Amino acid sequence: MPQSADNIKDHISLFSEPEYTKLLAEKKAQFECRPTDDAVAAQLEYSKSWEYREKNFAREHAVINPHKACQPLGAVFAAAGFEETLPYVHGSQGCAAYFRSHLARHFKESSACVSDSMTEDAAVFGGLNNIVEGLQNALKLYKPKMIAVSTTCMAEVIGDDLSAFIGTAKEKESVPADFPVPFAHTPSFVGSHVVGYDNMIKGVLNYFWDRAQGEVTRGESNGKINIIPGFDGYATANNRELKRYLDTMGVDYTVISDVSDVFDTPTDGVYRMYDGGTKLDDVRDAINAKATIALQEYCSAKTVEYIESKGQPTASFNYPLGISATDALLMKISELSGKPIPESIEKERGRLVDAIADSQAWLHGKKVALFGDPDFVYAMAVFLMELGCEPTHCLCTNAGKEWEAKMKELLASNPFGADAKVWVGKDLWHLRSLLFTEPTDLIIGSSYGKYLEKDTGIPLVRLTFPIFDRHHHHRFPIFGYQGALRVLVEILDRIFEVTDASSDISYDLTR
Numbered sequence: 001m002p003q004s005a006d007n008i009k010d011h012i013s014l015f016s017e018p019e020y021t022k023l024l025a026e027k028k029a030q031f032e033c034r035p036t037d038d039a040v041a042a043q044l045e046y047s048k049s050w051e052y053r054e055k056n057f058a059r060e061h062a063v064i065n066p067h068k069a070c071q072p073l074g075a076v077f078a079a080a081g082f083e084e085t086l087p088y089v090h091g092s093q094g095c096a097a098y099f100r101s102h103l104a105r106h107f108k109e110s111s112a113c114v115s116d117s118m119t120e121d122a123a124v125f126g127g128l129n130n131i132v133e134g135l136q137n138a139l140k141l142y143k144p145k146m147i148a149v150s151t152t153c154m155a156e157v158i159g160d161d162l163s164a165f166i167g168t169a170k171e172k173e174s175v176p177a178d179f180p181v182p183f184a185h186t187p188s189f190v191g192s193h194v195v196g197y198d199n200m201i202k203g204v205l206n207y208f209w210d211r212a213q214g215e216v217t218r219g220e221s222n223g224k225i226n227i228i229p230g231f232d233g234y235a236t237a238n239n240r241e242l243k244r245y246l247d248t249m250g251v252d253y254t255v256i257s258d259v260s261d262v263f264d265t266p267t268d269g270v271y272r273m274y275d276g277g278t279k280l281d282d283v284r285d286a287i288n289a290k291a292t293i294a295l296q297e298y299c300s301a302k303t304v305e306y307i308e309s310k311g312q313p314t315a316s317f318n319y320p321l322g323i324s325a326t327d328a329l330l331m332k333i334s335e336l337s338g339k340p341i342p343e344s345i346e347k348e349r350g351r352l353v354d355a356i357a358d359s360q361a362w363l364h365g366k367k368v369a370l371f372g373d374p375d376f377v378y379a380m381a382v383f384l385m386e387l388g389c390e391p392t393h394c395l396c397t398n399a400g401k402e403w404e405a406k407m408k409e410l411l412a413s414n415p416f417g418a419d420a421k422v423w424v425g426k427d428l429w430h431l432r433s434l435l436f437t438e439p440t441d442l443i444i445g446s447s448y449g450k451y452l453e454k455d456t457g458i459p460l461v462r463l464t465f466p467i468f469d470r471h472h473h474h475r476f477p478i479f480g481y482q483g484a485l486r487v488l489v490e491i492l493d494r495i496f497e498v499t500d501a502s503s504d505i506s507y508d509l510t511r
Helices: 018-031 037-046 050-058 071-079 093-107 120-125 128-142 153-158 162-171 193-211 235-249 280-288 301-309 323-337 343-363 374-387 401-412 428-437 447-456 480-502
Strands: 085-090 146-151 225-228 253-255 291-294 314-316 367-371 390-396 421-424 442-445 460-462
Touching: 050 428, 071 085, 071 093, 071 146, 071 193, 085 093, 085 128, 120 153, 128 146, 128 162, 146 162, 146 193, 193 280, 193 301, 225 235, 225 301, 225 323, 235 253, 235 323, 235 343, 235 480, 253 280, 291 301, 291 323, 301 314, 323 343, 323 374, 323 480, 343 374, 343 480, 367 374, 367 428, 374 390, 374 401, 374 480, 390 401, 390 428, 401 421, 421 428, 428 447, 442 447, 442 480, 447 460, 460 480
Parallel strands: 085 146, 225 253, 225 291, 291 314, 367 390, 367 442, 390 421, 442 460
Antiparallel strands: none
16 A cells, blocks of 8 residues: 555645555546547547637636635634634524635634534524524533524524524523523625624624614714724734734724734643633724724625714725725824824835835736625736726626726726726636636735646736635735735746746846
C-alpha cells in the first residue's frame, strides 16, 4: 500500500500513487458512461464559443454555481457579533452544520451555533416542541446571555411563527420571561446571506427597542455613532481598522454586531466559547445615538429603514475600500461627530496615493472581471477605476435592478468604466462564458473563482467571502487607506507573477 502508519501521505501525493490512478481510471471507464476523450474535448472547446455563450445566457431555469449563500448563514454571522450570544437555527441539523462549517472554513475558527433538529415529524406537526426543548437545552448547556433565533427552509415552508413559539417557550419556562431571544425569519429559498444578515440585525434591535419592554422612544443623545459593518469576510480585521480610525478621531461609537474577536480568538490556554461582541447594554442604548452609519447599504436596507422610523438620522455606504470611499466615510463621521480628521490619517491617505502613482504604469488599462456581493462589487469597481484599471465584467448573483442601475451610472461616470458591463442575477458559469469570449487580465472574487482561473488561465485575486483555499486573509484589513494599500499589493503581485512567468526575455529583477 502507498500509505501506512509509518508513511503518512498528503492526499495530493497519495492519489497520485499508481494504485489510485488505476482505481480512478477504472471507475471513470466503467461507471461514468462518458463519451470518448475526443468528444469531451470537442464539447469543452465549443463551450468557449460565442454560440455557446448565447445559449448559456438564454437558460432560465437552471442555476450553475451561483455566488451567494442562503439567508440563515447571514443571520448566524450577525448573531455571533453580540455579547455572549448563541446563534440558534430553528430547522434541520444539517443546515446548521453547513452554516458552521462555512464560517469555520473561512475564518479558521470554530463557529458556535445550535439547531433544534427538526425532522419529519416536525415537518408534519410543526416545530413548537423542538423550539421549547431546544431553547431550554441551549440555555442550560451553553449559558449564553442571549439566544438569537433564525429559520431554515423547513420551518418557513410549514409556516412556523417564531414570535408565538418563543412566547410559548417562555410561558413553559424553557427560558426566563425576561431572557433575550430576538429572532428573524430567514427563508433559505429567497434572498441571500446579505438579506439574512439584515433581517437578524433588525431583529436584535427590534427586540431591545420594541419587544422587551414595549416600544422604546428616543431619549437624550448619548453622543455616540452606531456603525453597522454588514456581512464581511474580512470583518475581524476591518472592524478593528474602523475602530482604530474612530479612536484616533476621538469619536464615541457602538459597532452593531462586532465579530472582530468572535472569529479571531487567541491560542493562549484559555477556551473562549464567547469572546468580544457588542455589549447588550450598548444595543439597548443604541436608540439614543446621534446617528447610525451602515457600511454596506445592501446588507442593511431593512435595518436602516427601521432605525429611521425611530427618528434617528442614518447614512449608508458601499464598503469603504479605496480613496474616495474612505474619504466619504471619514468626512461623514467627522460631520456627525464634530471631530476633525487628524493629520495622521491624512498622511495614510497620502501614502496610498503615492503608492498608486508609483505603480500606475503597471495598472493602467488592465481589464478585470469581478464578482461578489453587491456592496463589494460596487466598491471594488470604484477602486479599480481609481487605479486606472477597467472593471470589464461586474457580476453579482444576489443583486437587483436598483443595484444594476446604480452600477451602470457609476461606470458611465468614468472613462475606465466606458466598456464595462453589469451582470445581475448571473452565476459563475455565465462568467466562464464571458471570460472565454471577452477575456480579462485578472479575476477578482472568492475562492470559487479558482475554477475559472484553472479553466481560462486568467489569474485570480482572492478578495471576498468565502476564502477556503488560502489562510489568514481575513486577519488583514481591506477597509480604509491601509486596507486599500493591501489590496493594491495583492493585485500588483498577481500582475508581476504573470509577467515573470510569461517570458524569459523580460525577466527583470526590478519592476
